[in-house]
Amino acid sequence: MIACCLFDLDGVIVDTARYHYLAWASLARDLGFEFTPAAGEATKGVSRMASLDIVLRAGGMNERFSPAEKERLAAEKNARYLAYVSAMTPAEVLPGAVAFLRDVRAHGVLTVLGSASKNAGTILDRCELRPLFDAVVDGTGVSRPKPDPEVFSKGAEAVGVRPENCVVFEDAAAGIEAAARAGMRSVGVGGSPLLAGATMQLNGFEGFTFEMLCKEID
Ligand code: G16
């Protein structure tokens, strides 16, 4: 039985993974190195400070900065990211995502957002997505980042559903691991080979229905 669907935000509902990458890549360029899209994969679903460590390691300069300097670099990246995000419109919601959320809710199934991002609220407002979620758990409400299960466990608790009745939609390997550690089934979205651990995989939401989900994994 599926009573709750939990959705990651970046890379599942909206394509902000692209903006995260562009902001990190421009910061790296200022520091004197190229941060490639392939290296950027490892920052998906990972918290801001952990992502900064991944970026600095890619440039061989993780040891060079004090904690205070790292805070400043992370703030600089966030300012660049917010410049993209604050211009977002509902047209940037990924194809089929709104129709799928509505379909899930029409079946009486609860919908929860489970994102590592501290900017999730801004994105939900810009894209007019808030009414489609029964609860929102984001980077402002969790202390342990994915692959820790905290974000999804808190999300299920918020709507009073047991983990075995939850399904998580994720585009990042860290998120699929977090779902498994929370005792939940998962759908890997986006077709990356890194999502092989998911219960099932999906390229995108276009044409996908709640009935198809149930047939596949329930
Ligand atoms: C997202 C992104 C990550 C990002 C993290 C923190 O997680 O996938 O790349 O590092 O949020 O974002 P912020 O810097 O905005 O707090 P999710 O869980 O929505 O995929």
Ligand code: MG
């Ligand atoms: Mg994601």
